[in-house]
Amino acid sequence: MRLAELSERSGVPIPTIKYYLRERLLPPGHRITATQAEYDDTHLRRLGLVRALIQVGRIPVATARQVLAAIADDSLDHHMRLGAAVWSIPHGQDPDEEDPATATAHRTAEALLERLDWEFGRETGARSPAYRMLVAGIATMLRLGYPCGIEELLPYARSASELAVTDLDLVERYESEEEQVEAAVAFTVLYEPVLLSLRRLAQTEESNRRFG
Amino acid sequence: MRLAELSERSGVPIPTIKYYLRERLLPPGHRITATQAEYDDTHLRRLGLVRALIQVGRIPVATARQVLAAIADDSLDHHMRLGAAVWSIPHGQDPDEEDPATATAHRTAEALLERLDWEFGRETGARSPAYRMLVAGIATMLRLGYPCGIEELLPYARSASELAVTDLDLVERYESEEEQVEAAVAFTVLYEPVLLSLRRLAQTEESNRRFG
Incomplete structure (x- = not known):
């Protein structure tokens, strides 16, 4: 399809698509004349993903380019490509390492991953952005005087495990490895x-059930 | 305790506490002389909540004041106070009502709440910020060409129900109604x-289990 059709089918304005092409967020089309290029479903799909990262995930363009590079890196095996792509999605705040609550939060997070037997998380532990986000979140709770030890975190972690099964089931609906990695990033965000x-809707229901 | 001790125990600098007092995010202390006031555990707890809303929730000061007003409104029964407080926490983007995907998203969200038999969510449906956020999220998925029908959403909703049980269990650890409402807001954020x-950590584990 031509640029105009790609714009129409994706709902992304032509100038924005041109910007994404210049920024290498979208692979170039297949040149058919000096001034025209042809685009296919790969471009349409990739455009959806770029929109997801930039508009919903509010991820800077330079970071989005790194996420897309991880998706494209076929030197990695399937699990590693999935991991690298989701890994490179930026997370919230990093923990404040000077803060005493952060030291407690690190110990809590370590102990939690050990209790859950989440090996992969532990191996890559200290360096993973998701792990750093977890530590920052726990530290904030502790600093504000709210309970956030292993006993409080375990039920959240168990729900997170179920969510991950749901996520990966959706990802496995796609056939090609590239589509699966793209979908994993898109679904995460x-x-x-x-x-x-x-x-929040479920909280209202549950509150109504208990106190309504 | 005096202002200096409140600052030390909460970790919030004195000028910031004074700012919160001026902005009525924190109730005034009990005057003991013309220039000095005494603060208690209510102030310490409220200070934690204000920090949670403003720093973690990135909620504007004027909105935080509304959330705190909902907590303080004892004309409502317990469930309504909890609901009003959590309700007034701002959510992400509102749906773009001009967008055709939003119409589909509304129908999907309605059908989902009906299937789940979430009565309270349906009654207050169209007006609840959480419901609008759900519709906006579904519409974005659809616009980008990702699957987001009832079948995809149901497992997420079931995990959300479990999370709400965990949340409310934590809330019920507190004794007074005011502490419970404060905790509900704090835990939500x-x-x-x-x-x-x-x-994200669980996704890595699950991906390792399936493809590693």
Whole structure:
């Protein structure tokens, strides 16, 4: 398809697509004349992913380029490509390492991963962005005087495990490895607002059940 | 305790506490002389909550004041106070009502709540911020060409129900109604980054189990 059709089918304006092409967030089309290029379903899909990262994930363009590079890196095996792509999605704040609550939070997070027997998380532990985000989150709770030890965290971690099964089931619906890695990144980012809104609606239900 | 001790025990600098007092995010202390006031554990707890809303939730000061007003409104029954307080926490983007995907998303969200028999969510449906956030999230998925129908959403909703049970169990550890409502708001906001980071760590584990 030509640029105009790619724009129409994706809902992304032509100038924005041109910008993504210049920024190498989108692979170039197949040149057919000096001024025209042809695009295919790969471009359409990739455009959806770029929108997801930049508009929903509010990820800077330079970072989005790294995430896409991880998806494209076929020197890695399947698990590692999935991991590298999701790994490179930026997370919230990093923990403040000077803060005494952070030291406690590190010990809590380590102990939690050990109790859950999450080996991969532990091996790559201190360096993973998701792990750093977890430590920062625990430290904030502790600093504000709210309970956040292993006993409080375990039920959240068990729900997270179920969510990950749901996520990976959706990912496995796709056939090619590249589509699976793209979908993993998209679902990680796009299902976050869905999940958080469902949690708030469920809280209302549960509160009604207990106190209504 | 005096202002200096409140600052030391909360970790919040004195000028910031004074700012919160001026902005009525914190109730005034009990005057003991013309220039000195006495603060108690209520102030310490409220200070933690204000920090949670403003620093972690990145909620504007004017909105934080509304959330705190909902907590303080004892004309409501317990469930309504909890609901009003969590309700007034701002959510992500509102759905773009002009967008055709939003119409589909509304129908999907309605059908999901009906299937789940989440009565309270349906009654207050169209107006609840969490519901609007859900519709916006579904619409984004659809616009980008990712699957987001009832079948995809149901497992996420079931995990959300479990999370809500965990949340309310934590809330019920507190004795007074005011502490419970404060804790509900704090846990809603503060456990979001914890939950999202645990989901990403769990995705890595699950990916390792399937493809590693």
